[in-house]
Amino acid sequence: MSTTIMYGNTVADYIRSNLTEDIRSLKEQGVIPKLTVIIIGDNPASKTYVRIKKKAAEKIGITSDVIELPVNTSEQQLLNHIETLNEDSSTHGTLIQLPLPDHINEKRVLDAVSPEKDVDGFHPINVGRLSIGQEAFYPCTPYGIMKLLHYYQVPVAKKHVVVVGRSNIVGKPIGQMLLNEDATVTYCHSKTDNLNEYTKQADILIVAVGKAELIKKKDVKKGAVVVDVGNTFLETGKVVGDVAFDEMIGHVSFITPVPKGVGPMTITMLLSNTIQAAKRLS
Numbered sequence: 136m137s138t139t140i141m142y143g144n145t146v147a148d149y150i151r152s153n154l155t156e157d158i159r160s161l162k163e164q165g166v167i168p169k170l171t172v173i174i175i176g177d178n179p180a181s182k183t184y185v186r187i188k189k190k191a192a193e194k195i196g197i198t199s200d201v202i203e204l205p206v207n208t209s210e211q212q213l214l215n216h217i218e219t220l221n222e223d224s225s226t227h228g229t230l231i232q233l234p235l236p237d238h239i240n241e242k243r244v245l246d247a248v249s250p251e252k253d254v255d256g257f258h259p260i261n262v263g264r265l266s267i268g269q270e271a272f273y274p275c276t277p278y279g280i281m282k283l284l285h286y287y288q289v290p291v292a293k294k295h296v297v298v299v300g301r302s303n304i305v306g307k308p309i310g311q312m313l314l315n316e317d318a319t320v321t322y323c324h325s326k327t328d329n330l331n332e333y334t335k336q337a338d339i340l341i342v343a344v345g346k347a348e349l350i351k352k353k354d355v356k357k358g359a360v361v362v363d364v365g366n367t368f369l370e371t372g373k374v375v376g377d378v379a380f381d382e383m384i385g386h387v388s389f390i391t392p393v394p395k396g397v398g399p400m401t402i403t404m405l406l407s408n409t410i411q412a413a414k415r416l417s
């Protein structure tokens with residue numbers, strides 16, 4: 136069996152070159168798209184992701200502000216920042232980098248972001264719109280996975296998709312997006328007994344749990360399509376996914392690598408959502 140590696144960075148470059156055109160035409164109308172990211176505390180991975188976002192935005196001509204707040208910022212102080220951004224007509228996209236410190240209620244914070252500027256697609260209005268198949272801001276990682284599957288012409292309709300992980304950021308929305316494209320979707324999670332009885336049935340297996348190399352060759356049907364959302368940093372500094380990648384070569388038909396698979400797509404769809412927001416708000 137030959138295995139095609141679905142490189143997110145290749146697809147990301149392709150999508151980003153199209154976005155550059157959109158930005159040019161927005162600028163001709165006097166609109167400069169702007170993304171503002173709020174990060175709280177010193178989580179090293181979060182700081183890296185925010186740095187990547189800012190650099191990627193600026194590279195294609197989106198202005199990017201990062202508001203760095205100390206770990207002891209109160210929930211009310213954070214809500215005040217969000218309110219200011221909601222009112223600020225120069226900001227089109229507002230993003231709160233997750234995870235937040237324990238003393239801050241994530242739901243209250245995400246609900247406070249204006250749905251029109253919610254380029255992460257985490258506000259309940261956008262979540263609800265996605266669930267009933269309406270136009271919405273889609274969360275960036277699952278949106279990127281859909282673009283990746285489309286780019287590599289992986290058929291989705293009528294396929295049995297098994298999603299491992301039920302987070303609001305990835306697991307739940309990717310299942311809904313695939314359902315909206317006529318896949319049959321099974322969700323598995325930390326309380327699922329005998330996980331591999333499900334994973335072995337998948338035509339398309341999406342793994343988003345954050346456990347290094349949890350899924351082995353024995354857990355995957357021959358010829359399946361595997362999408363690995365994991366990003367675990369080992370002590371060696373190496374980043375690995377939720378799937379034992381090397382074992383899958385020659386066994387599956389398509390697979391995303393880690394790094395350079397889903398990660399770059401997450402960033403790209405954030406840029407795309409920010410441009411959408413700028414178009415809608417101007």
Ligand SMILES: Nc1nc2c(c(=O)[nH]1)N[C@@H](CN(C=O)c1ccc(C(=O)N[C@@H](CCC(=O)O)C(=O)O)cc1)CN2
Binds near residue numbers: 233255396397
């Ligand atoms: N507000 C949000 N917070 C978080 C999100 C999100 O979508 N919105 N997702 C994750 C982290 N994340 C983006 O914020 C993210 C994770 C990983 C990557 C990435 O490109 N990873 C690389 C590997 C890491 C590296 O080499 O440095 C890859 O897979 O190639 C981008 C973004 C949680 N928080």
